[in-house]
Amino acid sequence: MDAPLPAVPRVRRAALVFIFVTVLVDVMAFGLIIPVLPHLLKKVTGGEIADATLWHGLFATGYMVMQFVAQPVQGALSDRFGRRPVILVSNAGLAIDFLIMAVAETLPLLFIARLLSGVTSASFSTANAYIADVTPPENRSAAFGRLGMAFGIGFTVAPVMGAWLGAVDLHLPFWVAAGLCTANFCYGFFVLPESLAPDRRAAFEWRRANPLASLKLLRAHPELFGLAGVSFLMALAHLVYPTTFVLYADYRFGWGLEMVGWTLLLVGVLTIIVQGGLVGRIARRYGDRRTVMIGATAGAIGFAMYALAPNGYWFWAAMPVAALWAVAGPAAQSLMTARVSPQEQGRLQGAIGSLNSIAGILGPTLFTQTLAFVAANEIGGPLAGASFWLASVLVGLGGLLAWRATTTRH
Structure with a gap:
């Protein structure tokens, strides 16, 4: 420790x-x-x-x-x-x-x-x-x-x-x-x-501020690189919503803009409830490490339920489960901030942000091409939800990575 x-x-x-x-x-x-x-x-x-x-x-x-x-x-x-x-x-x-x-x-x-x-x-x-x-x-x-x-x-x-x-x-x-x-x-x-007292500040060096060099910080601390990988995988999985949901709902359920709008509103409300009211309670009761596992498990199951949903009603039924995934991100952030000094918090957040930006670059192509393949081949049934299956796998891998990265400290 x-x-x-x-x-x-x-x-x-x-x-x-x-x-x-x-x-x-x-x-x-x-x-x-x-x-x-x-x-x-x-x-x-x-x-x-x-x-x-x-x-x-x-x-x-x-x-x-x-x-x-x-x-x-x-x-x-x-x-x-x-x-x-x-x-x-x-x-x-x-x-x-x-x-x-x-x-x-x-x-x-x-x-x-x-x-x-x-x-x-x-x-x-x-x-x-x-x-x-x-x-x-x-x-x-x-x-x-x-x-x-x-x-x-x-x-x-x-x-x-x-x-x-x-x-x-x-x-x-x-x-x-x-x-x-x-x-x-x-x-x-x-x-x-x-918030950062003068005696806690670090000298600025360009060689440490560029994106590739900033990622070296993640490898300089035990377990930090693995936890950053968790953040990356979850950021990548989250992009399934903005990149494919509207077209997927049209393809699978025949939804128009009104139904999509109400569904996205419900997603937002559930996220607010979980992150505003449940994260702190769950983390205090189970600790940050277990909270990440709980969130990752709920996310993997929730995305799988989305992929399996034969109609909109089942999709809505899966939303509260998938919403619990939102407890994982804040808990992972908490675990990472506890592993660096006050002088490195800014560099840590910058490095995490860069990883999430990479996810933002890769995610749209990954998920849209998956859905495009499904639609082009007129695939139906559970395989029609291939983009959500992919998100489920990514979140599940994130949970496994978090478990492995933090095992030695518990």
Whole structure:
């Protein structure tokens, strides 16, 4: 067992509320543009769906590549200069980015703005480092769960609002998103204290801040590389939802947009309940290690139930089981933060963020091609859910990897 780390600093409750709010507002800002960005791309590319789809894929890939590069840099900068300036600069950068997208009428300008958003949104990893700074190890699962709840709220409510605003004007959601980020910056400027004391900071070195070098941190600590692999596999599996669910529901159940919308709303509500109310209770009762196992088991079973569901009713019945998977991520985060020093929390979150960005690059092709093969060959029955079977296997492998990576310490 490593030597105990120094006691975490006491921070005003308003600061912790701000971290929750900053994640919520930033997620809502991104959620607002989800339903309108494809239509805006269609408009600036000449009105052809095929061209807009191609560019939408390139935009998504470019965004993830920039996150892969930027997250380790921001993490290292936050270890050197503190979390507060990195979070505030990122909030300001996001506001500028959305303003650019609000006035952009050309494809190159939109693409540049989207790349910029990949850089500035990397502050999510710094928010995780902030939580690790100010939260005792035994309470981190619950704290990370609350951040997950912010994601759930943002991505449940914001796309609906974005669709309403986009019906008025395609650029209006970008103006609202810019306003939210600006308000977030102003709020944080006055209430957010620094969480990383000067004596806990580490020197900034470019050779340690690049994505590949940052991954070396994961191998420098026992068990950390395995736990990071768990995070990667679960991030990859999660992409089955945004990449294939709409088309899968149409292919398997004949659902239209209304049924898909209600189902995604229920997914969001269940995620909020689990991450906001159950993660902390389960982690306190069973410990972080067992909580990861519980979540991975529920996720693997839940995705398998999705694949087997012969109709929409059975799919809905599987949702509470699959929702319990959400306890695994915060618990895995808690286990990883307990294995590095305060001076390395930013680099750790940057490295995890880079791995998740790799998942974001690989996942869309992996799952969409799987579903495309099913549809092209008109496969029915349980094998029609091949994309969900794949997600089930990935989550199950994540659970096995977590068990193996943490066995020696228990």
